[in-house]
Amino acid sequence: MFAYYFQLGLRSLRRNPALTALMVMAIGFGVAASMITYSVFRAVSGNPIPEKSAQLFTPQIDSWGPQQNLKGEPPEALNYVDAMALMHAHQAKRQTLLYPIQLSVLPSGSRSLPVAANGYAVYADFFPMFEVPLRYGNGWSASDDGSHAAVVVLSDGLNQRLFAGADSVGRTVTLTGHDYRVVGVTRHWNPHPRFFDQFSTSGFDDASDFYIPFTRALDLKVHTAGRNSCRGQLTFTTWGGWLRSNCVWASPWVELDSAADAARYRQFLQNYAADQQHAGRFAWAPNVRLRNVMQWLDYEHVVPPESRISLLVSLGFFVICLVNTIGLLLAKFLRRAGEIGVRRALGASRREIYTQYLIEAATVGLAGGVLGLLLTAMGISGVGLLFQPQIARLAHLDLSLVGLTLLVAILATMVAAFYPAWRAAKVQPAWQLKSN
Amino acid sequence: MSTQIQPILVALRRHKAGALLIALQIALTLAIVCNALFIIHQRLAHMSELSGVDEAKVFVVHNQWAGNLSEQQIDAQVQADLVALRQVPSVHDAAPANGYPLQGSGWDNFITMTPDQVKPTTDAAVYLGDEHLIDTLGTRLIAGRNFRADEVGMLGNQQIIIPPVVIVTKTLADRLFPDGSAIGKSFYAMGTTPSTIVGIVDRLHRQGTSKYDKPYAGQALIWPQRLDVSRGLYYLVRARAGQIVAAMREAPKALYAQSRMRIIDPKDGIQDYATIRHKVYDSDRGMAILMGIVSVVLLAITGAGIVGLTSFWVGQRRRQIGVRRALGATRGDILAYFLTENLLIGLGGVALGAVLAIVINLWMMMRFEMARMSLTYVAVGVVVLLLLGQGAVLAPARRASRVSPVEATRSV
Numbered sequence: 001m002f003a004y005y006f007q008l009g010l011r012s013l014r015r016n017p018a019l020t021a022l023m024v025m026a027i028g029f030g031v032a033a034s035m036i037t038y039s040v041f042r043a044v045s046g047n048p049i050p051e052k053s054a055q056l057f058t059p060q061i062d063s064w065g066p067q068q069n070l071k072g073e074p075p076e077a078l079n080y081v082d083a084m085a086l087m088h089a090h091q092a093k094r095q096t097l098l099y100p101i102q103l104s105v106l107p108s109g110s111r112s113l114p115v116a117a118n119g120y121a122v123y124a125d126f127f128p129m130f131e132v133p134l135r136y137g138n139g140w141s142a143s144d145d146g147s148h149a150a151v152v153v154l155s156d157g158l159n160q161r162l163f164a165g166a167d168s169v170g171r172t173v174t175l176t177g178h179d180y181r182v183v184g185v186t187r188h189w190n191p192h193p194r195f196f197d198q199f200s201t202s203g204f205d206d207a208s209d210f211y212i213p214f215t216r217a218l219d220l221k222v223h224t225a226g227r228n229s230c231r232g233q234l235t236f237t238t239w240g241g242w243l244r245s246n247c248v249w250a251s252p253w254v255e256l257d258s259a260a261d262a263a264r265y266r267q268f269l270q271n272y273a274a275d276q277q278h279a280g281r282f283a284w285a286p287n288v289r290l291r292n293v294m295q296w297l298d299y300e301h302v303v304p305p306e307s308r309i310s311l312l313v314s315l316g317f318f319v320i321c322l323v324n325t326i327g328l329l330l331a332k333f334l335r336r337a338g339e340i341g342v343r344r345a346l347g348a349s350r351r352e353i354y355t356q357y358l359i360e361a362a363t364v365g366l367a368g369g370v371l372g373l374l375l376t377a378m379g380i381s382g383v384g385l386l387f388q389p390q391i392a393r394l395a396h397l398d399l400s401l402v403g404l405t406l407l408v409a410i411l412a413t414m415v416a417a418f419y420p421a422w423r424a425a426k427v428q429p430a431w432q433l434k435s436n
Numbered sequence: 437m438s439t440q441i442q443p444i445l446v447a448l449r450r451h452k453a454g455a456l457l458i459a460l461q462i463a464l465t466l467a468i469v470c471n472a473l474f475i476i477h478q479r480l481a482h483m484s485e486l487s488g489v490d491e492a493k494v495f496v497v498h499n500q501w502a503g504n505l506s507e508q509q510i511d512a513q514v515q516a517d518l519v520a521l522r523q524v525p526s527v528h529d530a531a532p533a534n535g536y537p538l539q540g541s542g543w544d545n546f547i548t549m550t551p552d553q554v555k556p557t558t559d560a561a562v563y564l565g566d567e568h569l570i571d572t573l574g575t576r577l578i579a580g581r582n583f584r585a586d587e588v589g590m591l592g593n594q595q596i597i598i599p600p601v602v603i604v605t606k607t608l609a610d611r612l613f614p615d616g617s618a619i620g621k622s623f624y625a626m627g628t629t630p631s632t633i634v635g636i637v638d639r640l641h642r643q644g645t646s647k648y649d650k651p652y653a654g655q656a657l658i659w660p661q662r663l664d665v666s667r668g669l670y671y672l673v674r675a676r677a678g679q680i681v682a683a684m685r686e687a688p689k690a691l692y693a694q695s696r697m698r699i700i701d702p703k704d705g706i707q708d709y710a711t712i713r714h715k716v717y718d719s720d721r722g723m724a725i726l727m728g729i730v731s732v733v734l735l736a737i738t739g740a741g742i743v744g745l746t747s748f749w750v751g752q753r754r755r756q757i758g759v760r761r762a763l764g765a766t767r768g769d770i771l772a773y774f775l776t777e778n779l780l781i782g783l784g785g786v787a788l789g790a791v792l793a794i795v796i797n798l799w800m801m802m803r804f805e806m807a808r809m810s811l812t813y814v815a816v817g818v819v820v821l822l823l824l825g826q827g828a829v830l831a832p833a834r835r836a837s838r839v840s841p842v843e844a845t846r847s848v
Contacts, residue, residue: 022740029733037726067554102667104502104699113692114502116699176666177504223593223667233551234596234626242594305804306719309475310726313468317730320464324741327457331748386722419453 009360027368030321032375033314043394048191053293062287092254094125102225103175119210121217137169137184152180200226329420341432357421365413369406462785467792472727479720488639490574491709500668507592526679531569542643561642561656580635598627603635607654742828758843767837774833782825
């Protein structure tokens with residue numbers, strides 16, 4: 001029966017080509033607009049580390065006080081004093097501080113000019129905490145942190161540029177005039193959004209080139225390549241003075257396995273801030289936060305408002321297309337009231353009429369879905385016009401989006417057909433037969 | 437006309453569903469198109485903000501240092517670089533800087549009027565440069581004087597040194613000293629010593645264009661300092677009239693001739709203001725384009741939907757139309773009937789749509805910190821949709837008016 005109704009549906013599509021084309025276009029445009037904007041939204045709002053996002057937390061401590069903090073919220077990163085205090089207390093299973101740095105790679109071989117390399121100064125726990133995939137070697141050890149070792153983990157990209165992709169573990173690279181021993185090479189790793197550095201990046205930057213020990217970077221007085229946010233009067237003129245200032249620049253992360261551990265850590269932060277108050281360093285009550293990955297991304301508004309607004313507008317657009325389709329289906333179905341009357345008189349039940357017209361609508365939906373798919377593919381290739389390049393390049397058409405496009409088109413059209421099909425099923429056979 | 441409204445309403449009651457669907461579609465379209473137009477207008481306004489820079493002539497070189505240089509070495513190199521840049525024939529002037537208007541984000545300091553004030557008075561974008569900066573940018577000194585060469589100092593790594601003199605934008609001067617007496621007055625910008633205003637420039641956009649920068653729009657200060665940090669700096673260069681292409685080609689050559697221990701990214705190390713503008717406003721431009729496409733397609737689909745449904749009604753009512761024609765109704769009467777019917781449905785739709793448009797705007801104000809939409813948008817939207825409805829109904833209505841009275845005698 002289904003196959004027959006489907007055939008009837010196809011035939012009926014051909015009967016009113018203008019009306020059909022109108023419906024197919026409405027569904028196609030509606031579903032394509034929604035899918036294009038959804039593909040971008042999906043890319044920016046995703047969970048960058050799904051297995052562990054509930055176990056990774058970023059601690060915040062209010063070192064600025066109620067008059068200078070962020071409308072009651074503590075600063076989004078730590079100053080040197082607080083950052084070091086957290087590291088020394090070692091209250092979490094794993095913990096790291098990090099800040100973005102930029103170093104230069106001097107000419108060698110065929111390159112005649114130096115190039116810039118962007119990376120992070122991190123602690124040894126960074127690699128297991130964030131599950132950084134390694135192609136060769138490993139991260140460094142906690143004792144390397146302690147000894148301020150001159151070691152480096154290269155990204156696959158920089159390893160490709162420097163060593164043509166070979167296993168470079170044990171070799172030496174020179175960054176801004178200092179030598180580092182390669183201990184590991186990552187596979188391609190660039191979580192979107194870059195949850196661990198929301199302080200300095202928009203979250204969608206190019207992949208990092210390297211990682212060196214935080215302790216080593218401080219020894220070499222490597223300045224942050226990211227944000228440095230300060231309050232009050234600034235008087236420092238030296239590296240040491242800057243470290244002691246209230247400027248925040250280091251992003252802290254801790255790994256806590258259970259809710260109990262998180263509660264314990266929160267209490268530790270609270271106690272730390274209270275101690276600072278008693279010591280006279282803070283002239284205000286403790287004000288601390290401990291947000292996990294998704295809470296942090298939400299607080300940092302990582303999804304650009306443009307992405308949300310365009311998704312909502314597109315969904316509104318789709319709804320209007322569906323309202324349009326309801327009207328057109330109603331016209332199309334009721335135009336065939338005579339035909340329905342004959343079928344009913346010949347013994348078709350209301351349910352059969354209803355099914356037939358729903359399936360006919362589904363064929364419209366399918367055609368709309370196919371058109372929508374074409375438009376979506378075109379739209380995604382041109383999405384660079386509509387969104388920032390670093391976000392636009394994340395949008396892509398994959399199998400799940402293809403499936404979703406067709407499914408949404410068919411289901412939405414069938415929902416739109418509920419009322420028109422019901423009206424069609426209600427046609428009185430006697431009335432129709434009489435007038436003929 | 438007025439006598440026709442009553443029978444039309446009666447007839448509409450027999451097409452409740454169709455009439456409601458058209459009204460609903462008009463309402464939703466109005467609500468979305470009004471808000472989309474409002475967003476477009478806002479984004480275009482944002483994109484047309486003036487930078488204060490002579491954009492046709494100015495370009496920016498992002499110069500990073502390679503290797504380990506001391507601050508003294510860097511300062512000597514910066515001075516040599518500037519001499520070399522200013523000697524390029526196609527270059528009018530050049531200056532060192534820590535950032536530039538419309539960069540996207542950058543350095544800003546809070547401003548206080550006294551050293552012990554905790555709550556800041558306001559905020560200013562901070563530009564560092566030498567006595568050539570104002571001439572290079574092409575902004576106009578409207579009061580006071582420029583920096584003297586001997587006032588320009590060095591600023592090294594992790595240093596905060598507050599210079600005793602400062603040049604501010606007119607917007608900042610007016611914000612701090614509304615009575616127009618800014619020259620000679622001083623303020624504090626996160627330091628323990630004050631800076632005295634020696635000059636006022638006409639206009640200079642902040643580096644940022646974000647929501648954070650909005651309340652401080654146009655507020656910027658210039659300190660006489662050369663940035664000698666190991667990270668690098670920006671060289672702002674103003675080309676001679678019509679020679680920007682040559683200047684952008686020659687400037688890096690002149691710099692590399694000075695020293696090769698520097699990094700000027702081949703991809704975006706040198707940018708003219710057209711590129712800078714394009715980049716900093718890309719999300720605004722994208723939003724405006726998307727909203728434009730949505731509005732146009734939406735109006736087209738709504739128009740086509742009205743054509744489709746009205747055509748169906750006309751088809752359904754050919755016999756009644758024939759009867760009316762046979763009873764003496766003119767073609768004009770039939771045409772007027774369908775136009776009036778559409779107008780009534782449209783009026784219902786736009787009434788609901790206007791309310792919906794305002795509700796959506798209020799919700800967006802709450803959720804996305806948008807501004808309040810002027811009612812002009814709603815008014816324009818109402819007119820556009822009513823005209824669209826009338827336009828869409830015209831073809832089917834004319835077909836209806838051509839129905840011959842003979843049809844009354846035929847069965848459908």
